[in-house]
Amino acid sequence: MFSPDTRFLVVDDFATMRKIIKKVLAELGYTNVEEADDGQTALPKIKEAHKEGNPFGFVVSDWNMPGMTGIDLLRAVRADESLKATPFMLVTAESEQKNVVEAVQAGVNDYVVKPFNAATIKAKFEAIYNRLNKAA
Amino acid sequence: MSAAQKVENPLLDKNLVNAFVDGVKKTLSTMAMTESTPKKAFVERDFKAKGEVSGMIGMVAGNMRGTITISFEKPSIFKILENMLGEPYSEINEEVRDAVGELTNMIYGTAKTALNEMGYAFEMAIPTVITGSHEITSYHKGAALVIPFSMDDNLQFFIEITVE
Numbered sequence: 001m002f003s004p005d006t007r008f009l010v011v012d013d014f015a016t017m018r019k020i021i022k023k024v025l026a027e028l029g030y031t032n033v034e035e036a037d038d039g040q041t042a043l044p045k046i047k048e049a050h051k052e053g054n055p056f057g058f059v060v061s062d063w064n065m066p067g068m069t070g071i072d073l074l075r076a077v078r079a080d081e082s083l084k085a086t087p088f089m090l091v092t093a094e095s096e097q098k099n100v101v102e103a104v105q106a107g108v109n110d111y112v113v114k115p116f117n118a119a120t121i122k123a124k125f126e127a128i129y130n131r132l133n134k135a136a
Numbered sequence: 137m138s139a140a141q142k143v144e145n146p147l148l149d150k151n152l153v154n155a156f157v158d159g160v161k162k163t164l165s166t167m168a169m170t171e172s173t174p175k176k177a178f179v180e181r182d183f184k185a186k187g188e189v190s191g192m193i194g195m196v197a198g199n200m201r202g203t204i205t206i207s208f209e210k211p212s213i214f215k216i217l218e219n220m221l222g223e224p225y226s227e228i229n230e231e232v233r234d235a236v237g238e239l240t241n242m243i244y245g246t247a248k249t250a251l252n253e254m255g256y257a258f259e260m261a262i263p264t265v266i267t268g269s270h271e272i273t274s275y276h277k278g279a280a281l282v283i284p285f286s287m288d289d290n291l292q293f294f295i296e297i298t299v300e
Contacts, residue, residue: 016235019221020167064260093245093260113249114242115166 001129002058002087007049008033011042011061011073012091017114021060021091024118028125039068043076050082063092063099071106078107087128091116147179147281147299151254152247156204156295159247160285163239168220172293175284186282186294189213189228190266191240197251197258202299204247206240212291233265240265 012018018035036042061070077083093114109128157174164170187207195202214225240263248258280298
Protein backbone atom coordinates (compact mmCIF):
# COMPACT_ATOMS: atom_id res chain seq x y z
CA MET A 1 0.00 0.00 0.00
CA PHE A 2 1.13 3.61 -0.51
CA SER A 3 3.33 4.84 2.35
CA PRO A 4 1.67 7.00 5.04
CA ASP A 5 4.10 9.79 4.04
CA THR A 6 2.76 9.90 0.49
CA ARG A 7 2.19 13.52 -0.55
CA PHE A 8 -1.37 13.91 -1.87
CA LEU A 9 -2.86 16.69 -3.98
CA VAL A 10 -6.66 16.96 -3.78
CA VAL A 11 -8.21 18.97 -6.62
CA ASP A 12 -11.87 20.04 -6.48
CA ASP A 13 -13.72 23.31 -7.03
CA PHE A 14 -16.06 22.51 -4.10
CA ALA A 15 -14.42 23.15 -0.72
CA THR A 16 -16.77 20.55 0.78
CA MET A 17 -15.54 17.78 -1.48
CA ARG A 18 -11.91 18.67 -0.72
CA LYS A 19 -12.79 18.47 2.96
CA ILE A 20 -14.53 15.09 2.54
CA ILE A 21 -11.58 13.64 0.63
CA LYS A 22 -9.13 14.99 3.21
CA LYS A 23 -11.23 13.40 5.97
CA VAL A 24 -11.22 10.06 4.14
CA LEU A 25 -7.45 10.30 3.55
CA ALA A 26 -6.92 11.04 7.25
CA GLU A 27 -9.04 7.98 8.13
CA LEU A 28 -6.71 5.94 5.92
CA GLY A 29 -3.65 7.42 7.65
CA TYR A 30 -2.63 10.00 5.02
CA THR A 31 -2.10 13.48 6.40
CA ASN A 32 0.43 14.93 3.96
CA VAL A 33 -2.32 16.49 1.85
CA GLU A 34 -2.49 19.72 -0.15
CA GLU A 35 -5.39 21.22 -2.05
CA ALA A 36 -6.07 23.03 -5.31
CA ASP A 37 -9.42 24.33 -6.56
CA ASP A 38 -9.08 23.42 -10.23
CA GLY A 39 -6.68 22.05 -12.83
CA GLN A 40 -5.24 25.47 -13.59
CA THR A 41 -4.03 25.94 -10.03
CA ALA A 42 -3.13 22.25 -9.59
CA LEU A 43 -0.79 21.89 -12.57
CA PRO A 44 1.75 24.54 -11.49
CA LYS A 45 1.71 23.03 -7.97
CA ILE A 46 2.46 19.57 -9.37
CA LYS A 47 5.29 20.95 -11.54
CA GLU A 48 6.71 23.05 -8.71
CA ALA A 49 6.66 20.12 -6.27
CA HIS A 50 8.56 17.99 -8.78
CA LYS A 51 11.12 20.75 -9.38
CA GLU A 52 11.68 21.12 -5.64
CA GLY A 53 12.40 17.40 -5.39
CA ASN A 54 9.33 16.75 -3.23
CA PRO A 55 6.85 15.51 -5.83
CA PHE A 56 3.23 14.59 -5.22
CA GLY A 57 2.93 10.83 -4.87
CA PHE A 58 -0.77 10.84 -5.71
CA VAL A 59 -3.32 13.18 -7.31
CA VAL A 60 -7.05 12.85 -6.49
CA SER A 61 -9.03 15.14 -8.79
CA ASP A 62 -12.65 15.97 -9.47
CA TRP A 63 -13.69 15.68 -13.11
CA ASN A 64 -16.08 18.64 -13.55
CA MET A 65 -14.36 21.90 -12.68
CA PRO A 66 -14.32 25.35 -14.23
CA GLY A 67 -10.99 26.61 -15.59
CA MET A 68 -9.33 23.27 -16.25
CA THR A 69 -11.23 19.99 -15.85
CA GLY A 70 -9.86 16.90 -14.15
CA ILE A 71 -9.43 15.00 -17.38
CA ASP A 72 -7.50 17.90 -18.94
CA LEU A 73 -5.30 18.01 -15.85
CA LEU A 74 -4.74 14.26 -16.19
CA ARG A 75 -3.80 14.67 -19.86
CA ALA A 76 -1.38 17.50 -19.00
CA VAL A 77 0.28 15.34 -16.32
CA ARG A 78 0.56 12.34 -18.64
CA ALA A 79 2.00 14.54 -21.42
CA ASP A 80 4.83 15.78 -19.18
CA GLU A 81 7.78 13.38 -19.21
CA SER A 82 8.79 14.17 -15.62
CA LEU A 83 5.27 13.88 -14.17
CA LYS A 84 3.67 11.18 -16.23
CA ALA A 85 4.17 8.34 -13.71
CA THR A 86 2.18 10.17 -10.98
CA PRO A 87 -0.72 7.98 -9.76
CA PHE A 88 -3.93 9.81 -10.64
CA MET A 89 -7.49 9.08 -9.56
CA LEU A 90 -10.57 10.91 -10.85
CA VAL A 91 -13.61 11.55 -8.66
CA THR A 92 -16.86 12.25 -10.41
CA ALA A 93 -20.63 11.94 -10.43
CA GLU A 94 -20.45 10.70 -13.99
CA SER A 95 -20.47 6.94 -14.29
CA GLU A 96 -21.65 6.25 -17.77
CA GLN A 97 -19.53 3.99 -19.90
CA LYS A 98 -18.39 6.73 -22.27
CA ASN A 99 -16.75 8.60 -19.40
CA VAL A 100 -14.94 5.52 -18.12
CA VAL A 101 -13.53 4.88 -21.58
CA GLU A 102 -12.42 8.50 -21.93
CA ALA A 103 -10.71 8.45 -18.54
CA VAL A 104 -8.93 5.14 -19.24
CA GLN A 105 -7.75 6.38 -22.64
CA ALA A 106 -6.34 9.48 -20.96
CA GLY A 107 -4.34 7.26 -18.62
CA VAL A 108 -6.26 7.40 -15.35
CA ASN A 109 -5.15 4.86 -12.71
CA ASP A 110 -8.66 4.51 -11.32
CA TYR A 111 -11.96 6.23 -11.10
CA VAL A 112 -14.31 6.74 -8.14
CA VAL A 113 -17.96 7.64 -8.54
CA LYS A 114 -19.65 9.93 -6.03
CA PRO A 115 -21.10 9.16 -3.55
CA PHE A 116 -18.25 7.12 -2.03
CA ASN A 117 -16.98 6.17 1.41
CA ALA A 118 -13.57 5.49 2.98
CA ALA A 119 -13.79 1.75 2.23
CA THR A 120 -14.29 2.42 -1.49
CA ILE A 121 -11.31 4.78 -1.63
CA LYS A 122 -9.13 2.33 0.28
CA ALA A 123 -9.98 -0.50 -2.11
CA LYS A 124 -9.16 1.73 -5.11
CA PHE A 125 -5.80 2.76 -3.60
CA GLU A 126 -4.88 -0.87 -2.94
CA ALA A 127 -5.85 -1.87 -6.48
CA ILE A 128 -3.79 1.00 -7.97
CA TYR A 129 -0.81 0.18 -5.77
CA ASN A 130 -0.93 -3.50 -6.70
CA ARG A 131 -1.23 -2.76 -10.42
CA LEU A 132 1.69 -0.29 -10.34
CA ASN A 133 3.90 -2.71 -8.46
CA LYS A 134 3.04 -5.64 -10.65
CA ALA A 135 3.91 -3.53 -13.69
CA ALA A 136 7.22 -2.39 -12.21
CA MET B 137 -31.21 0.97 -25.96
CA SER B 138 -32.39 2.42 -29.27
CA ALA B 139 -34.22 5.72 -28.80
CA ALA B 140 -34.10 7.89 -25.71
CA GLN B 141 -37.01 7.06 -23.43
CA LYS B 142 -39.66 9.78 -23.47
CA VAL B 143 -40.61 11.53 -20.26
CA GLU B 144 -44.40 11.87 -20.60
CA ASN B 145 -45.48 13.22 -17.24
CA PRO B 146 -42.44 13.16 -14.97
CA LEU B 147 -44.50 13.66 -11.81
CA LEU B 148 -46.27 10.36 -12.53
CA ASP B 149 -43.15 8.58 -13.78
CA LYS B 150 -42.25 5.98 -11.16
CA ASN B 151 -38.75 5.44 -12.61
CA LEU B 152 -37.96 9.11 -12.26
CA VAL B 153 -39.37 9.51 -8.77
CA ASN B 154 -37.70 6.29 -7.56
CA ALA B 155 -34.35 7.33 -9.04
CA PHE B 156 -34.39 10.56 -7.04
CA VAL B 157 -35.55 8.81 -3.85
CA ASP B 158 -32.76 6.23 -4.25
CA GLY B 159 -30.27 9.01 -5.08
CA VAL B 160 -31.11 10.80 -1.82
CA LYS B 161 -30.94 7.64 0.31
CA LYS B 162 -27.70 6.40 -1.26
CA THR B 163 -25.93 9.77 -1.14
CA LEU B 164 -26.80 10.45 2.50
CA SER B 165 -26.05 6.93 3.72
CA THR B 166 -22.72 6.69 1.86
CA MET B 167 -21.36 10.20 2.38
CA ALA B 168 -22.90 11.05 5.74
CA MET B 169 -23.79 7.70 7.33
CA THR B 170 -27.31 9.13 7.66
CA GLU B 171 -30.29 6.88 7.02
CA SER B 172 -33.40 8.55 5.61
CA THR B 173 -36.89 7.23 4.89
CA PRO B 174 -39.23 8.62 2.23
CA LYS B 175 -42.75 9.43 3.39
CA LYS B 176 -45.96 9.72 1.38
CA ALA B 177 -45.50 12.05 -1.58
CA PHE B 178 -48.01 14.78 -2.37
CA VAL B 179 -48.65 17.23 -5.18
CA GLU B 180 -48.60 20.95 -4.56
CA ARG B 181 -50.03 23.58 -6.91
CA ASP B 182 -47.71 26.38 -5.86
CA PHE B 183 -44.13 25.45 -5.38
CA LYS B 184 -42.66 26.64 -2.10
CA ALA B 185 -39.25 25.42 -1.01
CA LYS B 186 -39.84 23.94 2.41
CA GLY B 187 -36.62 24.43 4.34
CA GLU B 188 -34.14 27.13 5.20
CA VAL B 189 -31.49 26.02 2.73
CA SER B 190 -32.17 24.38 -0.63
CA GLY B 191 -30.15 23.05 -3.51
CA MET B 192 -31.91 23.28 -6.87
CA ILE B 193 -30.92 21.78 -10.21
CA GLY B 194 -32.53 22.47 -13.57
CA MET B 195 -33.24 19.14 -15.27
CA VAL B 196 -32.99 18.74 -19.00
CA ALA B 197 -34.00 15.50 -20.73
CA GLY B 198 -35.03 15.75 -24.36
CA ASN B 199 -37.90 18.25 -24.48
CA MET B 200 -38.56 18.03 -20.77
CA ARG B 201 -37.50 20.92 -18.55
CA GLY B 202 -37.93 20.80 -14.83
CA THR B 203 -36.29 21.27 -11.47
CA ILE B 204 -35.29 19.04 -8.60
CA THR B 205 -34.92 20.81 -5.28
CA ILE B 206 -33.73 19.35 -2.01
CA SER B 207 -34.72 21.48 0.97
CA PHE B 208 -33.45 21.15 4.51
CA GLU B 209 -34.52 22.67 7.77
CA LYS B 210 -31.53 23.90 9.77
CA PRO B 211 -31.32 21.04 12.31
CA SER B 212 -31.48 18.44 9.50
CA ILE B 213 -28.68 19.89 7.39
CA PHE B 214 -26.52 20.59 10.46
CA LYS B 215 -26.90 16.94 11.52
CA ILE B 216 -26.08 15.63 8.01
CA LEU B 217 -23.00 17.86 7.70
CA GLU B 218 -21.76 16.95 11.14
CA ASN B 219 -21.99 13.27 10.12
CA MET B 220 -20.33 13.97 6.76
CA LEU B 221 -17.54 16.35 7.75
CA GLY B 222 -17.01 15.54 11.42
CA GLU B 223 -17.54 19.13 12.60
CA PRO B 224 -20.54 20.78 14.29
CA TYR B 225 -22.49 23.50 12.42
CA SER B 226 -24.83 26.09 13.91
CA GLU B 227 -25.41 28.67 11.17
CA ILE B 228 -26.02 28.66 7.45
CA ASN B 229 -22.73 30.02 6.18
CA GLU B 230 -20.74 29.69 2.97
CA GLU B 231 -19.48 26.26 3.98
CA VAL B 232 -23.01 24.95 4.52
CA ARG B 233 -24.15 26.40 1.20
CA ASP B 234 -21.20 24.80 -0.58
CA ALA B 235 -21.97 21.44 1.03
CA VAL B 236 -25.65 21.64 0.07
CA GLY B 237 -24.58 22.32 -3.53
CA GLU B 238 -22.29 19.30 -3.47
CA LEU B 239 -24.98 17.04 -1.96
CA THR B 240 -27.47 18.22 -4.57
CA ASN B 241 -24.92 17.52 -7.26
CA MET B 242 -24.31 13.98 -6.01
CA ILE B 243 -28.03 13.21 -5.65
CA TYR B 244 -28.75 14.45 -9.15
CA GLY B 245 -25.71 12.63 -10.56
CA THR B 246 -26.75 9.34 -8.95
CA ALA B 247 -30.34 9.64 -10.19
CA LYS B 248 -29.22 10.75 -13.66
CA THR B 249 -26.90 7.76 -14.01
CA ALA B 250 -29.66 5.31 -13.00
CA LEU B 251 -32.17 6.97 -15.34
CA ASN B 252 -29.81 7.12 -18.30
CA GLU B 253 -29.05 3.41 -17.84
CA MET B 254 -32.80 2.88 -18.31
CA GLY B 255 -32.70 4.83 -21.57
CA TYR B 256 -33.52 8.37 -20.50
CA ALA B 257 -31.33 11.23 -21.69
CA PHE B 258 -30.73 13.42 -18.66
CA GLU B 259 -27.93 15.95 -18.98
CA MET B 260 -25.56 17.14 -16.27
CA ALA B 261 -26.41 20.50 -14.73
CA ILE B 262 -25.05 22.90 -12.16
CA PRO B 263 -26.86 23.33 -8.83
CA THR B 264 -28.00 26.64 -7.37
CA VAL B 265 -28.19 27.01 -3.60
CA ILE B 266 -30.95 29.14 -2.08
CA THR B 267 -31.11 30.19 1.56
CA GLY B 268 -33.74 31.80 3.78
CA SER B 269 -37.50 31.38 3.41
CA HIS B 270 -38.31 31.35 -0.24
CA GLU B 271 -41.17 30.90 -2.63
CA ILE B 272 -40.64 30.40 -6.32
CA THR B 273 -44.01 30.74 -7.90
CA SER B 274 -43.23 32.06 -11.34
CA TYR B 275 -40.48 29.60 -12.16
CA HIS B 276 -42.70 26.91 -13.57
CA LYS B 277 -46.16 26.19 -14.85
CA GLY B 278 -47.83 23.15 -13.41
CA ALA B 279 -47.40 21.39 -10.12
CA ALA B 280 -44.69 20.20 -7.78
CA LEU B 281 -44.34 16.69 -6.43
CA VAL B 282 -43.13 16.89 -2.84
CA ILE B 283 -41.53 13.90 -1.11
CA PRO B 284 -40.83 14.36 2.60
CA PHE B 285 -38.01 12.31 4.14
CA SER B 286 -37.55 11.52 7.80
CA MET B 287 -34.26 11.00 9.64
CA ASP B 288 -33.39 10.08 13.22
CA ASP B 289 -34.33 12.52 16.02
CA ASN B 290 -37.59 13.47 14.25
CA LEU B 291 -35.66 15.50 11.68
CA GLN B 292 -36.92 15.87 8.15
CA PHE B 293 -36.16 17.30 4.73
CA PHE B 294 -37.90 17.40 1.36
CA ILE B 295 -37.34 16.83 -2.28
CA GLU B 296 -39.51 18.73 -4.71
CA ILE B 297 -39.79 17.93 -8.39
CA THR B 298 -41.37 20.39 -10.81
CA VAL B 299 -41.83 20.22 -14.56
CA GLU B 300 -42.64 22.87 -17.13
